[in-house]
Amino acid sequence: MLNGVVDPIFFALICTMEKKLIAGTMRWGSWGAKMSTQQNADAISKWLEYGVNEFDLANLYGDYSCEKEFGEALRCLKISRPSVRLISKMGIENLSLERGNFVKHYNYSKKHIVSCVERTLNDLQTDYLDILLLHRPSPLIQADEVAEAISSLTSEGKIRSFGVSNFLPSQVDWLTRHIKIEHNQIEFSLSDFQALENGNLESFALQNLSVAAYSPIIHLGNTSTELKLQLASLSEKYNCSEACIAVAWVLKHPLISSVVIGTSKLERIQEIQKALDVRLSVQDYFSLWEAARGTKVP
Numbered sequence: 001m002l003n004g005v006v007d008p009i010f011f012a013l014i015c016t017m018e019k020k021l022i023a024g025t026m027r028w029g030s031w032g033a034k035m036s037t038q039q040n041a042d043a044i045s046k047w048l049e050y051g052v053n054e055f056d057l058a059n060l061y062g063d064y065s066c067e068k069e070f071g072e073a074l075r076c077l078k079i080s081r082p083s084v085r086l087i088s089k090m091g092i093e094n095l096s097l098e099r100g101n102f103v104k105h106y107n108y109s110k111k112h113i114v115s116c117v118e119r120t121l122n123d124l125q126t127d128y129l130d131i132l133l134l135h136r137p138s139p140l141i142q143a144d145e146v147a148e149a150i151s152s153l154t155s156e157g158k159i160r161s162f163g164v165s166n167f168l169p170s171q172v173d174w175l176t177r178h179i180k181i182e183h184n185q186i187e188f189s190l191s192d193f194q195a196l197e198n199g200n201l202e203s204f205a206l207q208n209l210s211v212a213a214y215s216p217i218i219h220l221g222n223t224s225t226e227l228k229l230q231l232a233s234l235s236e237k238y239n240c241s242e243a244c245i246a247v248a249w250v251l252k253h254p255l256i257s258s259v260v261i262g263t264s265k266l267e268r269i270q271e272i273q274k275a276l277d278v279r280l281s282v283q284d285y286f287s288l289w290e291a292a293r294g295t296k297v298p
């Protein structure tokens with residue numbers, strides 16, 4: 001963005017953008033869903049079979065173990081590196097004696113960004129990340145240090161594109177003064193749709209960011225009876241699962257480009273693809289929104 005002006009190329013892109021699913025790996029590996037290397041490899045293959053080649057990782061997933069296990073699975077599959085796209089996030093430092101952390105915190109010093117990316121590349125057994133995201137905003141972030149780290153990683157060919165996650169528009173603006181940001185990954189679903197009501201999605205578009213939504217399904221179990229009934233009814237109407245309806249609702253927003261799905265089950269990987277084909281009518285979209293917010297729109 002140049003002073004709030006949407007880049008015409010970006011605008012054309014979002015108007016014609018093909019919506020996509022991204023495979024989330026947060027619960028993969030031996031730590032979460034107790035997946036072996038072979039099961040990780042099977043999940044990667046299953047997503048690829050359905051045309052999903054983008055994988056969302058983070059250095060802290062699986063208590064900092066998932067990326068290594070994912071890398072091992074990729075190596076076993078012997079697939080060519082350009083046939084997959086790898087997203088990783090860094091910055092969250094959990095309590096860990098091994099890492100010298102006595103309190104959970106976020107660290108975006110130049111040295112830390114560079115060393116985390118290098119470790120991730122080593123764990124994933126690859127030379128580059130397609131996208132690096134800063135996992136969460138920190139009050140202590142020094143935009144110029146981030147810019148230096150990202151410029152150096154980019155010029156060395158270690159990252160191809162840069163973005164953030166869970167950042168507000170003002171936090172993006174601040175960093176954008178120092179470094180180009182292309183992506184924001186945010187929580188967005190029928191259980192958390194603040195960004196739709198407070199204008200943040202439009203702000204991100206004005207900042208020329210592609211927006212990926214995470215956790216579209218996991219919290220649906222805790223939602224209102226009204227929303228559950230609505231999901232059940234539309235699942236029958238559109239002949240797909242309730243999870244597909246929930247994902248289709250997220251994807252219908254014109255400014256959301258992709259949804260990150262965190263299942264570890266092969267059969268669910270196949271089923272959730274139907275979300276891409278569900279064309280919710282405007283009234284069905286609003287009926288879900290109304291059920292989720294608990295009141296009619298004004």
Ligand SMILES: NC(=O)c1ccc[n+]([C@@H]2O[C@H](COP(=O)([O-])OP(=O)(O)OC[C@H]3O[C@@H](n4cnc5c(N)ncnc54)[C@H](OP(=O)(O)O)[C@@H]3O)[C@@H](O)[C@H]2O)c1
Pocket residue numbers: 023024025026027033056057089135165166185186214215216217218219241243260261262263264265268272
């Ligand atoms: N940027 C961030 O801060 C951030 C934060 C959280 C997550 N993420 C990313 O987003 C991905 C998805 O997040 P998430 O796992 O919280 O959300 P999700 O995709 O909404 O939920 C997946 C969870 O829901 C369960 N599930 C139940 N029914 C399902 C169905 N029909 N289809 C798919 N899953 C179903 C899955 O269990 P089974 O495994 O048994 O299928 C899994 O535990 C993560 O893997 C991660 O890559 C990013």
